[in-house]
Amino acid sequence: MNYRHAFHAGNHADVLKHIVVLALCDALLAKPAALFALDTHAGRGLYRLDSAQALRTGEADGGVARLLAEAPAQPAIGRYLAAVDACRQANGATAYPGSPWLLAHVLREQDRIAACELLPTEAEHLKAQFAGDPRVVVHARDGYAAVRALLPPRGREGRINRGLVLVDPPYEAQLEEFDTLLETARDGLERWPQASWAIWYPVKRRRALHPFLRRIPGLPAKSALLVELLVRPDDSPLRMNGSGMLLLNPPWQLDKALAPALPVLAERLGEAGASWRLEWLRPPP
Ligand code: SAM
Numbered sequence: 001m002n003y004r005h006a007f008h009a010g011n012h013a014d015v016l017k018h019i020v021v022l023a024l025c026d027a028l029l030a031k032p033a034a035l036f037a038l039d040t041h042a043g044r045g046l047y048r049l050d051s052a053q054a055l056r057t058g059e060a061d062g063g064v065a066r067l068l069a070e071a072p073a074q075p076a077i078g079r080y081l082a083a084v085d086a087c088r089q090a091n092g093a094t095a096y097p098g099s100p101w102l103l104a105h106v107l108r109e110q111d112r113i114a115a116c117e118l119l120p121t122e123a124e125h126l127k128a129q130f131a132g133d134p135r136v137v138v139h140a141r142d143g144y145a146a147v148r149a150l151l152p153p154r155g156r157e158g159r160i161n162r163g164l165v166l167v168d169p170p171y172e173a174q175l176e177e178f179d180t181l182l183e184t185a186r187d188g189l190e191r192w193p194q195a196s197w198a199i200w201y202p203v204k205r206r207r208a209l210h211p212f213l214r215r216i217p218g219l220p221a222k223s224a225l226l227v228e229l230l231v232r233p234d235d236s237p238l239r240m241n242g243s244g245m246l247l248l249n250p251p252w253q254l255d256k257a258l259a260p261a262l263p264v265l266a267e268r269l270g271e272a273g274a275s276w277r278l279e280w281l282r283p284p285p
Pocket of ligand 1: 100
């Protein structure tokens with residue numbers, strides 16, 4: 001059984017990922033037209049930071065807990081902390097929101113969410129959590145195959161022509177995961193070119209990512225933006241030294257919303273040698 005994410009809930013990588021997801025949603029929701037969000041690796045939707053698994057690693061202490069202890073006055077970070085607070089108001093003081101919870105929190109009545117989770121136990125949690133929310137459909141299935149099956153949206157969601165695809169795999173297949181996700185992104189963008197994509201990736205040694213990053217400009221996306229936070233130098237291949245989000249077709253000015261948050265995160269969550277990066281691999285036309 002894969003408890004990987006429960007161990008890491010609320011760590012520096014989750015903080016970056018969830019700040020980016022919220023900023024991305026806010027930018028997409030600036031227009032009234034409905035949005036279809038596909039979360040390919042949804043997890044269980046809600047975590048407990050006082051669970052035995054979370055306490056064992058204490059990773060949230062160096063992530064969300066550090067920001068909550070002294071909230072930086074920065075809008076994108078404040079937006080994230082307000083969402084964590086809303087999650088705690090609804091679910092108790094030690095709750096931490098997963099990506100489907102955040103999507104359901106920010107999306108509107110006219111929007112739709114498809115949340116895919118391969119592990120049956122995690123998918124059951126998700127189904128129970130969203131049983132009363134008609135906007136959310138939980139699919140206990142492979143998230144990569146769901147891109148082929150669910151894009152472009154049909155049926156109930158068939159009139160929606162704006163989209164967000166969030167890809168947050170566990171990277172158990174190591175570098176092979178990059179091949180799968182690039183093939184999936186290519187296929188998904190060909191099927192539904194207007195969607196925005198957010199793909200999370202871990203950084204151990206950054207240079208190991210070069211073969212992946214070199215392939216990104218070849219994807220059929222109009223633009224591609226990298227957002228990275230390294231909490232320490234990337235000198236060890238054995239630990240996650242940071243993480244990044246690859247954004248394909250990001251909404252206008254998302255980079256401007258995120259840029260001021262990154263140095264604050266590096267300073268607050270990082271050790272000596274922490275760094276950040278915001279880089280267009282393909283600038284908008
Ligand atoms: N996106 C979530 C969040 O931000 O809260 C966390 C997701 S966690 C990193 C990855 C999840 O993907 C795990 O719950 C794992 O069981 C699930 N998973 C692994 N392989 C999968 C696949 N091929 N399709 C769908 N889910 C998968």
